[in-house]
Amino acid sequence: TQLLEQSPQFLSIQEGENLTVYCNSSSVFSSLQWYRQEPGEGPVLLVTVVTGGEVKKLKRLTFQFGDARKDSSLHITAAQPGDTGLYLCAGASRYSSASKIIFGSGTRLSIRP
Amino acid sequence: KAGVTQTPRYLIKTRGQQVTLSCSPISGHRSVSWYQQTPGQGLQFLFEYFSETQRNKGNFPGRFSGRQFSNSRSEMNVSTLELGDSALYLCASRRTGGAGRHGELFFGEGSRLTVL
Numbered sequence: 767t768q769l770l771e772q773s774p775q776f777l778s779i780q781e782g783e784n785l786t787v788y789c790n791s792s793s794v795f796s797s798l799q800w801y802r803q804e805p806g807e808g809p810v811l812l813v814t815v816v817t818g819g820e821v822k823k824l825k826r827l828t829f830q831f832g833d834a835r836k837d838s839s840l841h842i843t844a845a846q847p848g849d850t851g852l853y854l855c856a857g858a859s860r861y862s863s864a865s866k867i868i869f870g871s872g873t874r875l876s877i878r879p
Numbered sequence: 880k881a882g883v884t885q886t887p888r889y890l891i892k893t894r895g896q897q898v899t900l901s902c903s904p905i906s907g908h909r910s911v912s913w914y915q916q917t918p919g920q921g922l923q924f925l926f927e928y929f930s931e932t933q934r935n936k937g938n939f940p941g942r943f944s945g946r947q948f949s950n951s952r953s954e955m956n957v958s959t960l961e962l963g964d965s966a967l968y969l970c971a972s973r974r975t976g977g978a979g980r981h982g983e984l985f986f987g988e989g990s991r992l993t994v995l
Contacts, residue, residue: 797981808883808969808986809922816981854922858982864912864927864973865935867982871921 769793770857772870779845780878787840787873789855795868796860798838800829803852803872845877881906885970885987893995897958900990904951904972910934910979911953913945916967916989925968928953929975957992965994 773788789798797816801809813822815831815838822829826849828841842849855870884903892898904911912927924937928947945955951972957964968991971984 799981799983801984801986806988806991808885808971808989809984811983811985814981814983856982856984861980862982863935864910864971864982864984865924865937867924867984869922 770855770868770870772853772855772873774873775871776874776876778876778878781846782844785842785845785875787842787853787875788837789839789857789870790837791857791868792836793857793868794835795857796835796862797858798831798835799856799858800838800840801854801856803854804850809852809854842875845875847877847879850875850877883970883972883985883987885968885990887990888988889991889993891993891995892960894960894962896960897956898960898992899954899956900968900970900992902953902955902970902972902987904953904970905985908972908974908985909951910973910975911947911951912971912973912984913953913955914969914971915939916969917965922969925955960994962994965992967991 800812803809813829818833818835820831826843853873857868886901910929913925915923926936927934931947942958947953967989969989971986
């Protein structure tokens with residue numbers, strides 16, 4: 767059974783601090799997505815990484831796919847209250863059906879003003 | 880381009896009742912999948928529809944069912960509601976073929992079901 771473990775589960779930090787969220791698996795994925803979900807809303811796709819070692823930046827967010835395509839990290843620089851939400855990673859195999867997309871349990875991030 | 884639309888956004892039902900939720904995917908997306916999200920269990924796959932056919936079904940009882948129409952709109956139904964069915968039900972559409980090879984999902988805002 768494929769599993770994606772996210773850590774930490776909860777994180778509360780002060781505005782302006784940096785943080786890193788991890789997504790780890792023993793399985794290899796063809797691609798990995800990161801989503802952010804705000805309270806009362808559905809998850810919104812932030813980024814997709816597909817190449818081992820790939821780094822993508824989205825303003826203050828930096829996403830990295832592990833060399834072996836088994837893990838990924840999300841680093842936020844100078845966190846702002848607007849970054850608050852549930853961050854989900856999801857791993858997929860190429861052309862897989864939705865039933866084969868594996869979701870992590872999520873990291874709930876709270877940024878204090 | 881309009882996003883995924885789910886209705887209703889909020890609903891309250893009592894045990895034993897049934898409920899129908901609706902989802903309109905992004906125009907051109909023919910695959911629609913449904914998920915149940917609860918604080919304890921996270922995001923759990925319910926089923927996926929493509930071209931009016933159910934492709935896969937998650938580990939949920941037969942009280943959970945769905946269908947897809949020729950315009951790709953989808954509905955899911957839960958019969959004989961139980962307290963444990965209280966959750967956020969999310970619908971997601973995605974591209975298929977080469978454009979959808981990476982498995983990216985586009986979610987609606989969800990339908991928050993409370994069973995009393």
